[in-house]
Amino acid sequence: MEENNNMTAERSLAIITEQIERSRRAVSKSTGQSLYISGLCTMAMAVIVPIVNLLILPDGYATLGHLLWFTLPFIIVFIIRNLYKNREHAPVSLVGTLVGQTWKTFGVFGLGFFVLANGWNYILSSSTNDTMAIVAHHANLTPVIYLLMGMAVAITGHILNSRWLVWFGIIASLVIAVCDFACVGTMLLARFGAPLSIVSHSNSILPCVSVFVLAFFGLMLPGLLLKNQK
Amino acid sequence: MFQPLDPLLHSELRLAIMSLLISDLEAEFPYIKEQTGATAGNLSVQVDKLAAAGYIEVVKTFKGKRPCTICRITLKGQQAFEAYVEALKSYLQIGKP
Numbered sequence: 001m002e003e004n005n006n007m008t009a010e011r012s013l014a015i016i017t018e019q020i021e022r023s024r025r026a027v028s029k030s031t032g033q034s035l036y037i038s039g040l041c042t043m044a045m046a047v048i049v050p051i052v053n054l055l056i057l058p059d060g061y062a063t064l065g066h067l068l069w070f071t072l073p074f075i076i077v078f079i080i081r082n083l084y085k086n087r088e089h090a091p092v093s094l095v096g097t098l099v100g101q102t103w104k105t106f107g108v109f110g111l112g113f114f115v116l117a118n119g120w121n122y123i124l125s126s127s128t129n130d131t132m133a134i135v136a137h138h139a140n141l142t143p144v145i146y147l148l149m150g151m152a153v154a155i156t157g158h159i160l161n162s163r164w165l166v167w168f169g170i171i172a173s174l175v176i177a178v179c180d181f182a183c184v185g186t187m188l189l190a191r192f193g194a195p196l197s198i199v200s201h202s203n204s205i206l207p208c209v210s211v212f213v214l215a216f217f218g219l220m221l222p223g224l225l226l227k228n229q230k
Numbered sequence: 231m232f233q234p235l236d237p238l239l240h241s242e243l244r245l246a247i248m249s250l251l252i253s254d255l256e257a258e259f260p261y262i263k264e265q266t267g268a269t270a271g272n273l274s275v276q277v278d279k280l281a282a283a284g285y286i287e288v289v290k291t292f293k294g295k296r297p298c299t300i301c302r303i304t305l306k307g308q309q310a311f312e313a314y315v316e317a318l319k320s321y322l323q324i325g326k327p
Contacts, residue, residue: 007242009321012235015242016315019249022265027254091254091261 023091025229030090031099032226034080035156038103039220041076045069046212050205054198063204069114073107098159106152110145117141142207143177146214150174153218160222168217176210185209233317236310238283243268243276248311251286251303259299277301285310 007015045068052065090096117139124136150173157165179185185206189199198205239245246266251257263273280286285307289300303311 007240007245009318011242012240012245012314012318013322015245016249019246019265020253023250023253026261026265091250091257093254097255 023093026091027093027095028226028229031093031096031160032223032229034096034100035219035223036227037080037083037223038076039215039218039223041072041079042215042219043212045072045075046208046215050208053201053204065204066114066207070111073111095159099156102152102155102159106148109148113144113148114141117144140181142203142210143180145207146173146177146180146210149211149214149218150176153214156218156222160226162222165218165222172214172217176214180206180210233320235317235321236314238279238285239310239314241276243272244280245314247273247276247280247301248285248303248307251301252308252311256300256302259301262301280307283310 049065049068052068053063056064118141121138124132124138150169153169153173154166155169157163157167157169186199186202189202189206239248243266246268247262250262250265259270259273259277262277263270266273268276277286277288281288283306284304287302287304289302291298291300
C-alpha cells in the first residue's frame with residue numbers, strides 16, 4: 001500500500017472496510033486458537049484425572065488425582081506460548097482480552113473454592129466438636145464449579161455474540177449441577193451394572209465427565225469455529 | 231455541502247493504519263506491516279506522522295531480547311477518525327442518484 005492522497009470517497013470507504021475486516025479475522029483467529037487449546041487441555045485433563053483416580057483407588061485416595069487440576073492453567077499458558085509463537089504479532093483486542101479475563105477469573109474462583117471447600121471439609125471431618133458436627137455441613141464442591149464454568153461459557157458467548165453458547169452455558173451447567181445434587185450419574189452407573197468399586201467412587205470420576213462435556217461445547221467447539229472462520 | 235476531509239487521514243496507508251487500530255486496543259508494528267502490505271520504511275514514516283499529530287501513541291519496548299514497537303490509537307485519534315467517517319458520508323450521500 002502506497003501513500004496516495006487523491007482517493008475517492010468510495011476508495012476511502014473500501015480501505016476502512018477492508019482493514020476492519022482484516023482486524024476482525026485476526027482477532028477471531030487469535031481468540032479461537034486460545035479457546036481451542038484451552039478446551040483441548042481441559043478435556044485431556046478430564047480424561048487423565050479419572051485414570052489417575054482409578055489407578056490409586058486400591059490405596060483409598062480416589063480423589064487425589066483432582067489435585068492435577070491445579071497444573072491446568074500452567075499447562076494451557078505453556079502450550080499457547082510455545083505452540084503459537086507466530087501469534088506474537090496478533091493485535092490486542094477488546095474481545096480477546098475480555099474472553100481471556102473471563103476464563104482467568106473462572107480459574108481463580110474455581111481453584112480458590114476448591115482449596116477452601118476441601119480445607120473446610122477436612123477441618124469438619126477431623127473435628128471432635130459435637131455441636132459443629134450437628135450444625136455445620138460439608139461443602140459440596142462440584143456443583144459450584146459447574147455453575148462457575150457455565151457462567152464463564154455464557155459470558156464468553158455474550159462477548160463473542162454467540163447465542164447458542166450463552167444458552168448452552170446456562171442450561172448445561174444448571175442441568176449438570178442439579179444432576180450432581182441428585183446423584184443421577186451414580187444412579188445411572190448402578191442401573192447399568194458398573195462395578196461396585198466405580199459406583200462407590202463415582203464422585204471422583206463423574207465430575208470429570210461433566211467438565212469434559214462443558215469444555216468440549218464451551219471452549220473447544222467455539223474455539224474451532226472461530227479459528228476456522230473466514 | 232461537502233465537509234472537509236482531514237488531510238492527515240486522507241492517505242491510503244495512514245487511513246489503513248487508523249482503521250486497523252480503531253478496532254484493536256493495540257497492535258505491534260509487524261502486524262500492521264503485514265496487514266497493510268506496506269514497506270517497513272514507508273510504514274515507519276506514516277506512523278511517525280500520525281504519532282506527531284497525536285492520533286496514535288507509539289511505545290518502544292522489548293519482547294524478551296528483541297525490540298518491539300507497539301501502536302495504540304489515542305482519544306484524539308478516535309475523534310479524528312469519527313470526524314473523517316462523518317465527512318466521508320457527506321461525499322457518499324451526494325454521489326447517490
